[in-house]
Amino acid sequence: MSEGDNNSRQAIARELVERFHDYLAYERRLSPRTLSAYQGDIERFREWLRQADVSHPKEITQHHVRAYAAWRHRNGTTAKSLQRVLSSLRALFRFLIREGVTGINPAEGVRAPKIARRLPKSLDADQVNQLLTIRETDPLALRDRAMLELLYACGLRLAELVSLDVNDIPSEDNQLEVTGKGSKTRRIPLGRMARDAIDAWLKVRGDMAKEGETALFTGVRGSRISPRMVEKCVAERAVKQETNRHLTPHMLRHSFASHLLESSGDLRAVQELLGHADISTTQIYTHLDFQHLAQVYDKAHPRARRNKESDETPAEKENGK
Structure with missing residues (x-):
């Protein structure tokens, strides 16, 4: 043809x-x-x-x-x-x-299958403790510990962490005010461990920061630290602390959300602390929480163990004896 x-x-x-x-x-x-x-x-x-x-x-x-x-x-x-x-x-x-070639749009109303939402990766509590147990006392180590504590304790976005100024750290009430997406502000409790880490960093910050620099966290050249440098510091610190995970700042935010929801079950509170405009964004952490609960059930509940045993064939049971 x-x-x-x-x-x-x-x-x-x-x-x-x-x-x-x-x-x-x-x-x-x-x-x-x-x-x-x-x-x-x-x-x-x-x-x-x-x-x-x-x-x-x-x-x-x-x-x-x-x-x-x-x-x-x-x-x-x-x-x-x-x-x-x-x-x-x-x-x-x-x-x-x-163009007048046809009068209808047959593609209108046809929808593709839903895209499967990938669950965010997070650390468990032991991995977080391993990461945050930083024993060095040099300025860079103290800065890294303060950044990591803030990312995890307050669930900050990377951009929110980088934009913090020294004056943003509360002097009395330990309520950190953060400006997030859409210039919306929210207040987050600043835990004792995070507060201690920040105070330790502030004592040596003057050794690194340029005169007149307002940024809370600075790089070795004395200016406000860049998002890329924070990502690099977090990844390198994960290696030094032997967490056996490739770590990103956002994974600490995910860990904050999943651990908080796992303990409290209060989805609305987690939404407020994360600064999500829509609760549907926060609901993904309910899937993480359910995964954790399902794992605990499978390992610990007598019925779960009995069901697993009943699924075995006679030959598998014989081999397992």
Whole structure:
């Protein structure tokens, strides 16, 4: 079959695809990378329509789009990629409606499978204690301990930690006021261990900080410490303390949230302390808490052990004796 014959059987003609590409490039000003992704999505859809013997855009229904999405999913396309594919198709049909080629958008209302939310990684209480037991007394070690204590004791975001000034540390009531996302402020109790670590750092801070520097934490050159340097310090300190984990500042925030929720069960309080605008963001920690409880149950509850034993075959029981 010649290229001309093949194009004549296409439900969406090459000329329309080229016009759509120009629309995305010059009117919507999409990036080259996004343009390339959209182009690949449209070409695969056109080929699928050709094999399905669909010969005109007006013949394409929501059933076709759903069937195409299901076919892509069965063939290994992830939920996240399918979201982009459907976005490409919705944009295409909006363009075709504008051009008067068709009157409906069959991709509207078709949704990709939900993306599985990855549970945040966190440390257990023993790992946190191992990390925070820093015995060195040089200025860098005292600074690192104070940063780690604040990240864990207050559940701070990295940007919140870096932006702290010396004057932000309360002198009496031990309520730390933090400015978070959207310039929203919240107050967080400053625990005794964190307070002691900060006080120890403040005694030697003048040996590192430039004169007139307001930042609570500084680098070796005396200026406000950068987020990248905090990440590096946290990772290196995890190695020195032999926690056997690759550690990031955000993992300490996750540890703060999961340990607090595990002990209190008060989701609203954890939401306030983390500075989440929507409680649905905080609810991911209920999954972490349930995982922990399930592990405890499996290890300790007589019924759990009995169920595991009953699942064994007679041969497995015999081998286990």
